[in-house]
Amino acid sequence: MELVIDNLSKTYANGVKALQNISLDIPTGMFGLLGPNGAGKSTLMRTIATLQEADQGSIKLGDIDVLQQKNELRQVLGYLPQQFGLYPKISAEVLLNHFAVLKGIINKKERQELVKALLHKTNLYDVRKQNLKGFSGGMKQRFGIAQALVNNPKLLIVDEPTAGLDPVERNRFYNLLSELGEKTVVILSTHIVDDVKELCTNMAIINKGQVCLKGKPLEILESLKGRVYQKTIEKSELNLYKENFQVISERLFLGKPTIHIVSNTNPGEGFTAINAELEDVYFSEIFNVTNAKSI
Template identity: 70%
Template sequence: MILDIRNLSKTYSNGVQALKDVSLTISQGMFGLLGPNGAGKSSLMRTIATLQEADSGSVTLGTIDVLKQKEEVRKVLGYLPQEFGLYPKIDAITLLDHLAVLKGIGNAKQRKELVETLLHKTNLWGARNKNLGGYSGGMKQRFGIAQALLANPKLIIVDEPTAGLDPAERNRFLNLLSELGENTIVILSTHIVDDVKELCTDMAIINKGEVLYKGNPLDAIADVNGKVWKKRITKSELEAHKQNHQVISERLISGKPEIRVFSTTQPDSSFEAVEADLEDVYFTHIFSTQKEAVAV
């Protein structure tokens, strides 16, 4: 099954253009959607999930017209938004069973088997009788995936799923997503580059409602490899370097800035070549759009 997005646009009533002629083709597997906060990722996800209308464009999932056949989409969709509510005084097995009823799974035996399978799959079986209010952040996210899988979805959308998770919980959650991506279209919307690097075979970078890049993460890294340079500088030198070079990122190392610069040739002998990574790809594309906005 293929998710095909063509020329999708959305402007809110306050005048903010959240999506600008977005076109993407997404196949089965893990697809990473990278972008800073406010880039338009959530607007795109909400539109695909039938939670808001688009102004123009089309979205198809196989033979389903996503923008017109909303009920058909919801039958095959699993959605985990960035923030979702849980009943804190209800245990996991009771709430998951209730949600299964709402999904139309009326057979009690079938429902029991499904709920137990999902709790095992998400590693929550041991906490099945614990009230959800006592769950950690990672456990709540895994419960969110369990409820998203109730309908045996063909498309799963997860929006910023690892924000705020500790490293152990993040690894558990990413491993679960990776398993799901073997047989389903999974869209991982995030601003965390490492999540995409570790999981996705295809990706897009979006900013200010526009798609800046679409392709394989390894190919994206290869495109900028040999064009990224680093240099340790003083804080007082930072602004001058930003004026004279395409500084794509900066970080403090032992209290002293280290900058990474994108350039097709070595800026000068004080710069050292570095092996590019996906973060360099991300910042290079984001910097380009910011530079264009300033020029305009």
């Protein structure tokens, strides 16, 4: 199974070009969609999920024309949006059973077995009788995945799923998504680079509604091999370095900024060559698109 997006564009009534000729081939497995807030990730996810129309282009999941066969796509789609509501005074077991009814699973025994299996898969079986208002953020996210899996989807979309989760909950979520990606097309839309680094065998970076880069994370890292340098500087020097170098990231270390730059030649001046990380690739691509837009 493969999801093929071809020349997809969307412009909102206020003139914002949310998507500009997006083309992606997404195979079975975990696919990471990276980009800053406002890059167009959620617009793309909603369009794939048939929640809004595109201005032009096509999307196909196997033999399904997503933009023309919305009902067929919804039958094989699992979707966990960035924000979703839950009934706080209902237990996880009861609400998941309700979702199964809505998905057309009318046989009671079959439905009970499915709900039990999903609660085990998402590590929520022991709290199945607990009302959802008492769930932690990570537990709510895992319940969100459980409801998205009710119809055994061929395509699963998760939009910013680990934002706000503590490290333990995030690792649990990583393990769950990784297992699901073995047999399903899973799109993980996020601005957290570690999510993609830990999980995804294929990825794309989008910004300003455009695809900046796409490929396999390990192969993409090769594009910056031998070109990333690091230096710790004084705060007062930061603007000067930004004027003279391609500064792609900065972070504080012992109260001083440590900057990463991209350079085709050794810049000298106390810079140290470092191995490129996926985060460096991400910031480099965001830097390039942002500067191109400002010229």
